[in-house]
Amino acid sequence: MRQNTWHAPVNGVFLGFLGAFALISLWKPQQGFSQSENRYLQTRPEFSWESLLDGSFGTAYEAYLSDQFPFREGWIGVGTGFRRLQGAGDVNGVYFGKDRYLMERFEREDLEGEVLDRNLEAAAQLLAWAGETLGMDRTRVMLVPSAAQVLKDRLPFLAAPYDQSRITKRLGQMLAERLGQEAAAGLMVPAEEALTAHSREPIYYRTDHHWTALGAYRGYEAWAESAGLAAWPREDFTVKTVSDSFLGTIYSKVNIPWPADTIQAYLPAEGPAYTVYYDGAETPGELYNYGALEGKDQYSFYMDGNHGLTRAARKEAAPESEGAGRRILLVKDSYAHAMAPFVMNHFEELHMIDLRYYNGDIRAYIQEQGITDLLVLYGIPQFAAERTAAKMR
Amino acid sequence: MVFSSLLFLFRYLPVMLILYYAAPRRLRNGVLFLGSLLFYGWGEPVYISLMLFSSLVDYTHGLAISRMQQRGERNKARLAVASSAVINLSLLGFFKYSGFLTETLNGWLGTSIPVPELALPIGISFYTFQTMSYTIDVYRGDAKAQKNLVDFGAYVSMFPQLIAGPIVRYQDIAAELGSRRENPEEFALGAGRFAVGLGKKVLLANAAGAVWEEVCGMGAADRTVAMVWLGLLAYGMQIYFDFSGYSDMAVGLGRMFGFHFPENFRYPYTARSITEFWRRWHISLGTWFKEYVYIPLGGSRKGPARQVVSILTVWILTGIWHGAGWNFLLWGLYFGLLLLGEKCVWGKYLQTWPRWAAVSAAQLLVFGGWVLFAHDSLADGLLYFRQMFGMEGLAFGSARTLYLIRDSLVLLAVCLFGCTPLPAALWRRICRRAEAQAPRLAGLLPAAGIAVLLVLCTADLVDAGYNPFLYFRF
Known part of the structure; x- marks a missing residue:
């Protein structure tokens, strides 16, 4: 029974996850300025052969992908929550202090x-x-x-x-x-x-x-x-x-x-x-x-x-x-x-x-x-x- | 491009999978070849030409060698193998070692030859070794020469193992290059393996690396003895989970595309001797050196003196394969000497030790080696050693030490657990129990596990804190 059924859900989850976020990130409108991070986000870089060949297109594209990733802030929250779950005292250099004080370390x-x-x-x-x-x-x-x-x-x-x-x-x-x-x-x-x-x-x-x-x-x-x-x-x-x-x-x-x-x-x-x-x-x-x-x-x-x-x-x-x-x-x-x-x-x-x-x-x-x-x-x-x-x- | 990146997960891999599975079977190697070139060239497009050159050289040499062998021209064939080795090693030497060599020469002779500043083409040490294995295998008759340039290119450039191994010898996948069967079950096994590898790299190695970075990044006087040991433990965990995570991802990706790569790691930190450690750590590299250096040098067949020389040669080479620097050379030599010692002196006593004692002793030696490995500068490495034994007037502990332990306790405990076969056994047990109690849901368990791993890894990658690529020197 198991031999026949386990791999379809695995493939569904794997391909679905990668495919879904790939599509959403392509389709989602881009955000220029991040209020929460107080900085300009990288937007999709213009393609040109020169920028591709000197490697700058690749670098900018990766920054764009990270900055414009769908539900970016939610993901950061998930990461923080996971590290707190491991008992970390600080996450990204931020102490989780008593009385709900967040303090820089x-x-x-x-x-x-x-x-x-x-x-x-x-x-x-x-x-x-x-x-x-x-x-x-x-x-x-x-x-x-x-x-x-x-x-x-x-x-x-x-x-x-x-x-x-x-x-x-x-x-x-x-x-x-x-x-x-x-x-x-x-x-x-x-x-x-x-x-x-x-x-x-x-x-x-x-x-x-x-x-x-x-x-x-x-x-x-x-x-x-x-x-x-x-x-x-x-x-x-x-x-x-x-x-x-x-x-x-x-x-x-x-x-x-x-x-x-x-x-x-x-x-x-x-x-x-x-x-x-x-x-x-x-x-x-x-x-x-x-x-x-x-x-x-x-x-x-x-x-x-x-x-x-x-x-x-x-x-x-x-x-x-x-x-x-x-x-x-x-x-x-x-x-x-x-x-x-x-x-x-x-x-x-x-x-x-x-x-x-x-x-x-x-x-x-x-x-x-x-x-x-x-x-x-x-x-x-x-x-x-x-x-x-x-x-x- | 690296696997543990949003670019790979949410752009490259989906597109590659679609193109690969949409293509008719006879074009699939072509898709792999072109896609792998894109993967390789993403950061440094100029180096694509290097890879094409390397592929062409070995392709033509392979054909020539095979033809000469058929005509019985053994001497000519031997020359051809030598020519291929010289070209491959010159490329490697030029890009990887020329800076180190000129610096060393300048230091010894007091000359001031300008030191070439070349960016090391990523993965060059891996693919050079792979292509060399091809011509040698053809020469030895262990493999047939590949007539199809595209198939050969797909082998050399294959993105899953291109940049961080395993070193796949041509004979290992020659048959699968010609005909292989992809199917949903293999794909799922591959996807699971990939997700586990990604988790090892992103969730464990990067986090352990942050602990190590903190210890080695602080002023030497701020450290304490306990902290230095903690840092070393974290470094050992980082390098193991990083490297074995990459290998897992490579093996997993290979399976998704229908290939079966050799295993590269088998719980090396449970080894009870240095000999055993190296049978479990970076197995494909050890195999390569054994097949193409140790045995041709005479191995154990030509008397003990020759064997000692062979072993030390292999280990010095292994050392500098990991990086062009004295620390790597010494690191290799250190293991060469330890292996000789085990072979000739204390190996037989070691077998009478209880398991826990032997494992502890072996791993202490392995981790001692990491001190050399981790420090580019010998002076820094030696300072770290002395600090480990309290020789620099360091206190044993401090308030910051306690905090660092508190901060990393769970992580390092999970890492230690993860170094053993226990998690895999535990997972199998959970699956069996689930199957007995809720057979309908049990089939979903692997999918759920993969979903959790993917979510946590994506969260970490979006946060993009600390995600280093450790093999830029290899």
Whole structure:
């Protein structure tokens, strides 16, 4: 009996599976941009004999097949589920932490290396220069650890990631060599300590690599204290939940059903109004981009996402107590976007330079724009990996 | 192109199967030949010409040798075999070893001859050995010369075993090239075998490889003794499941197209001696060296001194067949010496050992060899060795070690289980029991198993994390 019946289903399953997905992938409309992965997908390459012969057609075609594979995200989810079933603590470098926290896993070889060395050197140079030019009390640096460093009690069983405070300490030493122990310590905002003190609060997103508005507020408190300013108390803000459907970048790496994050805006009950200009535009933009909440990359709600150059100016002149005549420059990555709305209340103008998209000379900019305060603000993993941070040199 | 890719599974193979089975019988070798050239040339189209050249050379040599043999011109025939071997080995030497040789020469003589930077044509070591086996077999009278160029081309370029073996000798499939019977049952056996091989490669080898990559990718000072052993275990699992997975896929694909290739692996990690290991690991390569090098060199027939030389020659060649580098040469020599030792010194004592002790000892030696094999640079390999024995001041364990063990525990346990004949026995038992209890559903069991494997493998391939091709040096 078995001899006669078993092979037909086998052949049916095998040929059916290969044939069905081959046909669907040929017939399915192509997708240009992936919201969930935040990148352009490879589309079907144009055939030409030259591209075939030099091998580039083959490479592009394979990328197209993978990027456009039917139910791509579902497949990634199946893969993740299977590896979790094997008891893996992390999948694709993502920890499955307690309380449904997805956190990025970093090890020494991920963060330490030439890029970090160059970036530390460049940051130390800029900070030493600014300390001497703008004043030690007007210069600050803040390296913000990622979730795995702060939410240690939420890590999966036995997880022991790289200690990101080593990087902060190294920067401290490099500054101490240039400016002396005491001055160097003054420049460093103790971000990790401030966040760790509030680690029971939702200071990081569960599905994204950024901090939340509350996390940014805790960071702002630490910065303000370090800079000798009085941070605005939380009661002065109306907290508005603007989205409850945020599935961030870390989620995209694992793609399995997961509860979404909320995005909050801390709106000052009574505060100065600002006009924001992005990338030197003449017409003002919006401080909060509500349009971004419709899409996938909802963190772009803050400060309209990534821009090389951002300038926010107070609409009415500031009173003396509120930082009249003071202009702060943030040299930063996207961690700053959630914190900038708090910082700006203490200044007449707030400028932000994102070195990933800005190629000008920072020192010249500081002098041309009459900048009085500097804050270098990066997430630690981004700082360690982002080659462009070396432009601070 | 590699089997474990979306391109192969969802483009190439379906199209190939349709064309092959739509074609009348007499055109099927032609379909295989052209399709295999496409398969081969996908990444590097220029190398198709190399394969065509190689096919033509051996085709004409084979015909010539056969004619000379018929006329009784043995000396001429011998010259022709030599000519074919020289051409084949020159191609291999040029593409695979010229860089290594010039670097070595430069190092020894202090010269600065420019080092040629050639991309190694994928699978060249496999098909060169196959075509050489053909002319030699014809010369020896073990095979008839192939008159049909298309049939011969189909043999040389046949995509299932083209890039990672098994090394199919011409005499093994000469009959099937001429006439073979494809049928649904054979096809299903082939499909099942292919799915199992794909699962071994994608689900086990790639995952074990990620563990190994983590250990060898981290700074040497961050490792611990336990971690280094864990990494080596993972590497051994990666290379076994990768290689035997490829061979399974090759055998399975062969069956789908009506061919029966020789088996290449038979649970090598259960071997109780090095001699036995090499009878179970990459069997087709061992057979090739035995047939075409060891026995012609005299084998065991010309006295012990000659045998020692033959054995060491074979093993040094086996070593550098795996890659042009000192580490591979030493790796081969290491096994040559171990085999000699077993033959002449401690082999007889080994047989009195309990099975578990003999297997453990043999596998420790095999895995020790993998340290050499895995490190291109001898210095790195030696460092790894010293770390295994705590000689670099490494701690025994660390928090990261514990995490890595936790992370890979299930995977490596499954791998260890998978190295033995137990899974196959278990599967047969399940099928028998199912048949006894629910005969109607039992027929669906193999199909269900294949469906699960295909789904999991596709998920992994779409994710496209880590899927290396390990044989680019072979």
